[in-house]
Amino acid sequence: MHPSSETSVRAATVAIELRGVTRLFGTIPAIVRANLRVERGEVVVLRGPNGAGKTTLLRIAATALSPTYGRGSILGFDLEREREEIRLRSDLLSHRTRLYEDLGAAENLAFWCRLLGLDAAGIDAALERVGMLEVAGERVRGFSQGMRQRIAVARTIIRRPDLLLLDEPYTGLDAEARHAVDDLIREAARDGRTVLMATHHPAPEAVAHRELHVDGGRIVREAP
Amino acid sequence: MDVAARGLGKATSRSGERALGVAALVAVVVSAILSLVVAPPDAVQGEVQRLMYVHVPAAWLAYLSFFVVFVASVAYLKTHRIRWDRIAAASAEIGVLFTALAIALGALWGKPIWGTWWTWDPRLTTTAMLLLIYLAYLAVRRVVDNPSRRARWAAVIGIVGFVDVPIVHLSVVWWRSLHQQATLLRVGGPEIHGSMLVALLSGVVAFTLVYAYLMTLRLRVGRLEERSVREALSPQVGELEEADA
Amino acid sequence: MTARAEHVASSAPFLRQAMAIAAKDLRIEVRGRHALGTLLPFAATLLVSFGFAFGPGRDVLERTAPGLLWMATLFAAVMAARRSYQAETEDDALEGLLLAPVDKAAVFLGKAVAVTLELLVLVIAVLLMVVVLFDLSPGNPFALLGAFALGTVGLAAVGGLFGVVAEAERTREAVFPMLVLPLVTPVLIAGVRATDLATTGQAGEAAQWLGLLLAFDIVFVSVGILVFGHLMED
Numbered sequence: 001m002h003p004s005s006e007t008s009v010r011a012a013t014v015a016i017e018l019r020g021v022t023r024l025f026g027t028i029p030a031i032v033r034a035n036l037r038v039e040r041g042e043v044v045v046l047r048g049p050n051g052a053g054k055t056t057l058l059r060i061a062a063t064a065l066s067p068t069y070g071r072g073s074i075l076g077f078d079l080e081r082e083r084e085e086i087r088l089r090s091d092l093l094s095h096r097t098r099l100y101e102d103l104g105a106a107e108n109l110a111f112w113c114r115l116l117g118l119d120a121a122g123i124d125a126a127l128e129r130v131g132m133l134e135v136a137g138e139r140v141r142g143f144s145q146g147m148r149q150r151i152a153v154a155r156t157i158i159r160r161p162d163l164l165l166l167d168e169p170y171t172g173l174d175a176e177a178r179h180a181v182d183d184l185i186r187e188a189a190r191d192g193r194t195v196l197m198a199t200h201h202p203a204p205e206a207v208a209h210r211e212l213h214v215d216g217g218r219i220v221r222e223a224p
Numbered sequence: 225m226d227v228a229a230r231g232l233g234k235a236t237s238r239s240g241e242r243a244l245g246v247a248a249l250v251a252v253v254v255s256a257i258l259s260l261v262v263a264p265p266d267a268v269q270g271e272v273q274r275l276m277y278v279h280v281p282a283a284w285l286a287y288l289s290f291f292v293v294f295v296a297s298v299a300y301l302k303t304h305r306i307r308w309d310r311i312a313a314a315s316a317e318i319g320v321l322f323t324a325l326a327i328a329l330g331a332l333w334g335k336p337i338w339g340t341w342w343t344w345d346p347r348l349t350t351t352a353m354l355l356l357i358y359l360a361y362l363a364v365r366r367v368v369d370n371p372s373r374r375a376r377w378a379a380v381i382g383i384v385g386f387v388d389v390p391i392v393h394l395s396v397v398w399w400r401s402l403h404q405q406a407t408l409l410r411v412g413g414p415e416i417h418g419s420m421l422v423a424l425l426s427g428v429v430a431f432t433l434v435y436a437y438l439m440t441l442r443l444r445v446g447r448l449e450e451r452s453v454r455e456a457l458s459p460q461v462g463e464l465e466e467a468d469a
Numbered sequence: 470m471t472a473r474a475e476h477v478a479s480s481a482p483f484l485r486q487a488m489a490i491a492a493k494d495l496r497i498e499v500r501g502r503h504a505l506g507t508l509l510p511f512a513a514t515l516l517v518s519f520g521f522a523f524g525p526g527r528d529v530l531e532r533t534a535p536g537l538l539w540m541a542t543l544f545a546a547v548m549a550a551r552r553s554y555q556a557e558t559e560d561d562a563l564e565g566l567l568l569a570p571v572d573k574a575a576v577f578l579g580k581a582v583a584v585t586l587e588l589l590v591l592v593i594a595v596l597l598m599v600v601v602l603f604d605l606s607p608g609n610p611f612a613l614l615g616a617f618a619l620g621t622v623g624l625a626a627v628g629g630l631f632g633v634v635a636e637a638e639r640t641r642e643a644v645f646p647m648l649v650l651p652l653v654t655p656v657l658i659a660g661v662r663a664t665d666l667a668t669t670g671q672a673g674e675a676a677q678w679l680g681l682l683l684a685f686d687i688v689f690v691s692v693g694i695l696v697f698g699h700l701m702e703d
Contacts, residue, residue: 024371026370063568066702068372088570098561098562099560100559112565114489115489115569116571301696364634367641373637376699376703388689395655398658399658
């Protein structure tokens with residue numbers, strides 16, 4: 001029984017709500033007065049040129065950054081004050097895979113499971129799904145970006161977050177890794193979990209989604 | 225918290241600033257007269273001892289500044305209001321000056337008395353460590369671009385450093401007690417003459433007023449810097465509410 | 470209609486998180502032999518260099534041995550703490566720890582524990598070297614080891630706390646040691662004194678210095694637990 005399962009009911013129907021969110025890095029505005037609303041179960045894709053602010057937006061939603069101005073709530077939890085609750089229920093996949101170079105694939109996952117109180121039994125199954133079971137014991141240091149990202153996908157599979165955030169996840173991936181990412185998104189959509197992704201890549205097939213265009217730090221328009 | 229902030233607001237208005245400047249100037253003059261003319265020369269050390277009237281207040285300010293950094297750092301981490309980070313940064317900059325001054329004066333005082341510039345006097349040594357911690361604080365501030373991260377990291381250093389100083393002092397005092405060398409200061413001993421005490425206190429008051437005045441100046445400069453940054457941004461950002469009054 | 474996803478993840482208790490992180494750090498160290506692989510040769514080089522600089526007369530070396538021991542430990546601590554965080558930034562794993570529902574204080578504690586253990590292994594090796602090179606008599610081994618145990622905890626706490634700063638984008642090489650060294654002055658002073666007393670048969674008087682080391686440890690571990698989270702957040 002998870003102590004926060006009662007409060008997770010509070011999360012209503014809105015997965016992400018950002019109001020007037022601005023993020024400055026010194027004198028550089030990365031995001032300006034962004035208003036974003038993503039309903040539960042939606043799949044939303046952010047498009048836009050490099051430096052438009054897509055990454056910043058995602059990282060704010062992931063609580064990796066806090067907004068300079070503005071407020072928001074993720075899954076019903078306040079962006080500023082309830083960050084650990086948000087972190088419990090969301091996962092961010094970017095091209096930085098957050099692995100430890102000197103540990104093996106399975107060891108990396110085992111560490112995360114220990115840390116998060118997750119059952120280690122799911123590790124092998126997850127690695128199998130992404131096709132990394134054979135090299136589970138090898139050190140990450142020798143792996144390609146595609147292999148690393150697949151391990152990261154396996155980690156997310158085990159975590160089953162309510163909110164899945166992806167920041168240019170396809171960067172530098174081979175076909176097998178791209179399939180793994182697509183699979184992850186498809187599974188999340190099927191389960192009614194929420195997905196927010198920034199990418200230049202086409203979205204996975206057969207996944208209904210909404211597109212938003214980001215430019216110059218603003219959410220410029222919705223695509224139909 | 226808010227009462228302090230409002231008081232600070234009053235002090236940092238232009239008229240408040242001017243009044244503070246005048247008060248500081250008057251206090252410095254009075255203190256100089258008391259220290260150089262009114263107080264008698266020391267029986268043992270002679271005229272050189274008059275350095276105490278500047279050295280002790282400078283040292284007092286060094287620690288006061290750091291205390292302010294500590295309080296402002298705690299306030300920032302609790303409230304995340306950028307005003308506290310500005311105060312901490314300003315106090316650290318001014319504090320470095322006073323600390324360096326205190327150490328320099330201590331060395332100047334020590335040379336004619338003991339024949340060497342540096343005797344590892346416990347209080348001077350701790351003050352030197354304080355200077356190093358201040359410098360590290362400022363170095364980290366310079367190195368970090370991201371303002372919210374810079375404020376957080378500086379605040380942590382401001383807190384940790386301040387908590388460490390008493391421990392440093394204790395360790396240095398114990399260390400020095402291995403070699404019984406007299407310290408420079410005999411303040412508080414039975415030999416202190418009444419007018420010397422008055423001169424000393426006037427110095428403390430004067431320096432405190434100078435510190436307060438420099439703080440208001442530095443904070444005003446900081447606010448101007450931020451305003452120009454905001455104005456440079458405004459074509460893109462529109463009107464951003466001023467983060468703090 | 471969207472099926473309400475089951476919530477699988479929860480959070481492990483604080484100490485278990487800290488131990489998981491410490492274990493992970495130690496496993497990485499054993500695998501990569503980063504810290505020990507560079508620190509041990511570094512310490513050896515340092516000691517031999519000091520031998521050339523202050524020798525060959527045995528008495529000078531004997532008298533300065535405690536100081537040299539602690540200087541070597543100090544530098545090793547800075548390097549070990551830095552290395553501990555390097556592993557976290559190679560692939561942005563540190564951000565992974567930030568975004569995980571993990572108590573940030575557990576990250577601090579885990580890393581400090583790992584660095585302490587690495588340093589202790591190093592210290593024992595260095596002690597043996599010093600006993601051989603500088604003719605230092607081990608004296609009272611309990612007081613000696615006690616001093617180093619307490620001292621390394623203090624050094625690891627400060628290093629583990631500020632190691633985050635060491636890995637910031639524009640941080641120049643010198644900022645991290647510049648930050649750590651003044652703060653650990655009490656450890657240096659107390660450690661050298663205690664070592665000196667322990668090796669010259671005055672272990673009883675070493676107690677006061679060991680007390681100071683213990684106080685330092687308690688203060689810095691507590692403060693570290695309180696403030697570390699702020700260093701990780703942005």
